[in-house]
Amino acid sequence: MDGSAPDALVDELNAEFEKSHPGMTVEYQIQQWNGIQDRLTTALTSNDPPDVIELGNTQNPQFSAEGTLLDLTEDKASMHGDQWLPALAESGAWEDRTYGVPFYAANRVVVYNTELFQQAGITEPPRSRQELLDVITRLEQTHGDDPDFQSLYLPGQSWYALLSFIWDSGGEVAVEQDGRWRGALDTPESREGVQFYQQLVQHSRTSAPADTDEAEPQQAEIYAQGDVAMMIALPWEVQTAAEVNPDIAAISSAFPIPSKDPAGTAPVFLGGSTLAIPAGSADAEAAKDWLRLLTEPKYQTMLAESGVVPGAMQDTSALATDPVSAAMATASKAGAVTPPIPQWAAVESGQNPLKDMMTAILTGQKSVVIATTDANRAITDLLAAP
Template sequence: MKRWTKVMTGAAAIALATAGCAGSGGTDSGGDAAAGEDRTLTVWLMDGSAPETLTDALHEEFEQANDGVTVKYEIQPWNGIQDKLTTALASQNPPDVIELGNTQAPAFAAEGVLTDLSGDVDALHGDQWLDSLKASGEWDGKQFSTPFYAANREIIYRTDMFEQAGIAAPPTSREEWLDAITKLEAKFGSDPQFQSLYLPGQNWYALLSFIWDEGGDIATKDGTNFSAALTTPEAKAGLEFYKQLVDASGTTAPKDNDEQNPVQAGIFGQGKVAMMIGLPWEVATATEDAPDLKDKISGFPIPSKNAGETAPVFQGGSNLAIPVNSANADLAKDYLKLLLSEKYQTMLAEAGMVPGASTDLSPLEADPVSKAMAEAAKNGRSVPATPAWATIEAGQNPLKDMLTAYLTGAKSLDQATADANTALDEAFSSGA
């Protein structure tokens, strides 16, 4: 399940090459080849995205339904994919179907290298699409990519520690969450290595949940332009709750780094942490050297301040698109239609992913951790769909700087949010 690590990571800024160069897909013609003619449909999906059982069945069914068509399926590594896609999309012979990280999609759409799918949304099962991934595939009022799959964070916790601390059920509100922390600290706090909640200072994905739960956002949209919104009372309230969690849990996680530095799943796996905010695949990492923990781990959605509700969650994931220079756009649309159908979306869910084009998440319910992700997924959201976001996320992320400055006391709440607001607006302006 580590595929999600790469999906969540933002892409570098895109500067498309102006000179054409050879890609690996399609035919040499400039338009769709005639029906019945031997054709090759080149598909680029990312390493770990689709189970082999899914792609084998999909390609067999597609080729049988399209006489003379061969699917050339190429699995791409995430490392270096930005440059490889940039080169391929600038050529006259790109692949016909590509997978994009959802934070990459707006930048490629803005460059004009993706096919406009606005008129195909209904045929591509648009009524089943995840709203968060649909939004990331939009640009300037048009749809340039479709959802593929997603993942979102939840609270991963030790069931045995909860039981020993007298916590009868997972929290269903922020108040209950804080109460659980209090009980855990009372039970295990005498151990200096114990942490009721491991929460590093720069987990901005978790911060988004708290800001959204307060009714705020990190930016507002006007056409294709975005303006930072971190100085609103709602955004500040989300940041204050983050600090409340840090203070209540007494976490020893660094305030100047994120959940990957050090890898929080490794810390959790040492057996002294009761909770972490993470993704389902992190359980495998946590238990790699501690298999005895596997039966003691479960999950629950990040709770809302409103009792009985779940907080909104950031959904990272992948989108699917057709390059504007594809020689087989008609076939590519048929391919997407099949891949986004109930049959193959169910197979994605059975593999542990949140399917991008299905409202049926029942296959995820067999595992308690995946079940919690599925429950939270119903309230998923995305980051601003702007070409600038990939650079913001991959660079000196103002949200991370804001968190560290506030949590360490280097800046007041007002100063930290004001400085981050200015930095975001500058990034939006320069990257648009």
Template sequence: MKRWLKLAAGAAAFTLATAGCAGSGGTDTAASSSGSGPLSGTVTVWLMTGSAPATLTDALNKEFETAHPGVKVKYEIQQWDGIQQKLTTALAGGTPPDVIEVGNTQTPAFASQGVLTDLSGDKDSFNGGQWLKGLAASGEYDGKTYGVPFYAANREVIYRKDMFEQAGITKPPASNTEWLDAITKLKAKFGSDPDFQALYMPGQNWYALLSFIWDNGGDIAKAEGKGYKATLDTPEAKAGLEFYKQLVDASGTKAPKDADEAKPQQATVYGAGKVAMMIGLPWELATAAKTDASLTDKTAAFAIPSKTAGQSAPVFLGGSNLAIPANSKNVAAAKEYVKLLSSAKYQGQLAAAGVVPGTSTDTSGLDKDALGSVMAKASANGKAVPASPKWGDVESGQNPIKDMLTAYVTGKKTLDQATADANAALDKLIGG
């Protein structure tokens, strides 16, 4: 699941090389395509490396084949490197796989190209009543559903219990005010150490910024017709950016202001023992513990606080969706496979593997892990980035949100200028 650090950073943009390649659901036999008779043939499934443990997929495939004696599962694990082009080529061809996993920020782009099957009428059979709301939104395009939530993860505040205790902090912060107060107490206790950082806060952790913008009632863009209009220059979005800078200034962070949490890897910095808090994903602790194994027992987590006491801020949900290519030759069998994978039985196993299930509200499998349980609870208040087909251009290129953050936290631009410039750049990428 550590590969999730890569997935949560988003997906690159892509375009289909072949126009008009979309089909209407393949060329199954009448029985297979309508579901009116026994299924037959082969259902080819592409899931990504690290997405589901072999114990889950082995049991799933066996159960599926037992339930459908006429169908064989051809299960293939795909690598993240190069998957963009591989999927693009496969979906443009006449013999694509039947079930695919796609990143949640990729789904609208594929859907806009007409290469995914419309699953709007099948939501109930995929446990639609329990879909993770924030992740479900990423599978929608132009009022229809093309992606079934698979699993997700979200950030939280990971902290040193021992440092909190020594600084006299008796409980995790439950508001922005308490969070800033905790930083003050930590600096008072440990600030004589020139290497100490109360909160490791790089200048471009824009996923954390999303929480602050959403918490203040803002957003980065809003739907406008079939496109999106950037909203980074609204008072609500500006309030989120102001709080981000407040944290950077108060934290004593030594993180670069022109890079994100991956440069350098913040888990490695946390592992050096001089950081009291970082905003990250649960499994980053395992990376930190490679440097200092004692951190496993010394570390806990709390949800990203809200400006409203007693609440947590909305969080960005990164994750994957399940989709069925429009040109699949075995759509009926593919739907039955997704139905089984989205059942409570197998979604529960995903939770036990350390991620938030996409089609089940039962996250008890994460309860055994202190950091995972906090993530699961916060995920209920999760959101996705705008479901724009062009969103990949934002993350794969010169991300205007990152540029905005660096310009503002370094003082190179005022709040109004930084947000205005970012808004104009974002409009060029996803507007229209």
């Protein structure tokens, strides 16, 4: 996929593969994410599919269940399976079999403006939820007279950030019971996470819309103006902000999303990609060799140096040189994924009940209890679809 791996890594990997496979050539094609679901479906059901494909980790379960991917369970050990990121390994599995090899991952952190923190006398990032609230209070006390200031820019529908607080409270968005998946937002634990998100929005007095996510408007462009102290973001959003304001990168740092427990960090949604071999591949053994090579420490280190969490190497020291990437690497240890089932795609891509739930709560249309109950029913219905 576009932007997944540096050109230098791909070129070196393919050259090494071709050297060890005389007479064989790698044809490497870049695809765009927009519209990829349909293109993958067409390719996987064709008579001549690619030998290796990249999948978003939430796409892997659907194609695994459809039988269009090759079972790699017996090859896992030779592909450094003991080093795979647990959350990505989970998304690449279906019914206790392995169909996807972890490629790379990224997760959200709290990006912050170091100058605004320093001006407020804050010398250490918060390590717990309560400390995060205390930091917001101190920031408001120092900068609150500035009408453009926001201690935390947090849109109402940033549901990936919401997941962290639900999971940290011991809740889930869905659980499996007796072979069926159902929503789990109606538990005390899940509701506690939702209430903390609501508390953050109210406490920070953010001007972010309650009815959109971080992409509308682009929160990185809001942060770039220099009046926002914090945003919950992916690391590369700092570079997006720097395209608007080149000075912002030098005064930006990050810390993991704080947990209730000061000794840990909140679980984070581990977004990323897996690599799979189509069941109809004409050269599956060579494809396996290509994947074995990619999962070697040499190439996993190159992935880390490009600023992502490598999928098949638990040593993330290569990310330590950049404070934002370092925070991402630390947080990734508590990485988690949404339910690894084909039906989850309908929750994300349709009228996402989690988004509707948070908008209803933050605009006062519904209480937390009623909104979570309604969202829970909608998720259960979506997951019950064939």
